[in-house]
Amino acid sequence: MVAGKVVLITGASSGIGEYLAYEYARRGACLALAARRQERLRAVADKARALGSPDVIVIPTDISKVEDSERFINEAVNHFGKLDHLVNNAGVIQIDMFEDCKQISDFATLTNTNFWGSVYTTHFAIPHLRKSKGRIVGISSIAGWCSVPRMSFYCASKAAITSFYETLRAEFGSDIGITIVTPGVVESEMSQGDFLSKAQLEFVPVESTERCAKAIVDSACRGDGYLIEPSWARMSFLLKVLCPEVLEWLFHMMEVSSIAFEYARRGACLALVARRKERLIQVAAMAELIGSPEAIFIPGDVTKDEDVKDLQMQQRSTLVTVSRPSKKV
Incomplete structure (x- = not known):
């Protein structure tokens, strides 16, 4: 269903973004890959070509900067002549107790990437997506509804992404499809090292990046409005809706x-x-x-x-x- 279509992926140098590139490549999509690390992007592009993508371009980009985001969209459209899927995946994480933060402005880097980066690329992609009746795939997180201690700004940025795309879906109607993805803990550079222990999430199952990426592309191709991946994460959403105080208690217990x-x-x-x-x-x-x-x-x-x-x-x-x-x- 995506063979020959043009897919733009942010945060494509590692993690979910890297494996999304491989999954789209297997299905014959043309790719424009964006991230800050050019050499790493080139390695991902080479593997994507080997997996079956007919055309892959690399565009080093810092999506937290509005001018970089505009350039990324323009270069991709100038090269391919169209845009079918915009996958906003780029994100960073910072773990700290809110009250222990010495420089509150430090969190601006996180929100500039996790939220504003998606806003910028979406804004510049809209005219092209309208022409193709295309789709936006917004990678949020279950952290958008799970109040995870030590991750206040990360959770807030992901909640903002979910709300942003839900609002756009109401504005666009059927003109542009939007799939909002809320993964649990997935293998990536962000979840490596002492991340899980710092975030008090050692007991949470970690999903393979490849499996998560396949589920995301499957969902986008089906035209789903939402994807909660993996399936166990749906329980946290039900708790948030039906018993929010239970979910908050669970995370508080994890912290103390x-x-x-x-x-x-x-x-x-x-x-x-x-x-x-x-x-x-x-x-x-x-x-x-x-x-x-x-x-x-x-x-x-x-x-x-x-x-x-x-x-x-x-x-x-x-x-x-x-x-x-x-x-x-």
Whole structure:
């Protein structure tokens, strides 16, 4: 369904964008690939040609800059003469507690790429997409509805993308199709290293980039309005709609109880100690859901000798003190 069509992909040098290029190439699409790293883009372009794309061009671009975005669209259309799919995939991530951020303006880089970059390219692509009755594929994230601690601006930028494209869909009607994609955690440069531990998401399943890219292209070809990928991520959306307070509680528990949850994920039995009994009950229940065979809670104050003696008598297994992570010094 996309053989011979012209597809523009931002953020194509790695991650989902790279594998979207390969998936479109397998189906015979012509490609215009954009990212900041020219050498990496050329390597992706070479592989895309080998996979079956009849024509691939590389356009080094920083989509956070309006003039770069305009140049990217113009060069692609001048080369191919048309535009059928615009895939806005480029994105960056920053992990930090909001209150610990020293320079709030630092987050502008994130929003300029994740949100404004998509706005810019979409604006310049609209006339060409109207002519071809084309489609926009906007890569958002489940972070757009999941309130993930330490990722406040990333979540906000993805929520903005979803709302932006939903509004455009109402404006365009059937003139331009829009597929809004909300992936979960996917293999990429962003999810490598200590990302998952920093974001307290170690227990979240990570989907392969190739599988995610195939699902996205399939969805775009079907003309879907939305794609939540992988399927487990749909549960988070249902929780957001039906029980938003439950979803917020889950992520709050992940933040304040990450050590206990890491032991639980590895199958340890737990004895959880803190002064607030209600919170302990919640953490123990979540730990057992994650994988702990047994999690008991023992209300107590470890600063008091009599409480410590009582705790030692009750202890059955690994002792984990649950408290809010301290602020950075």
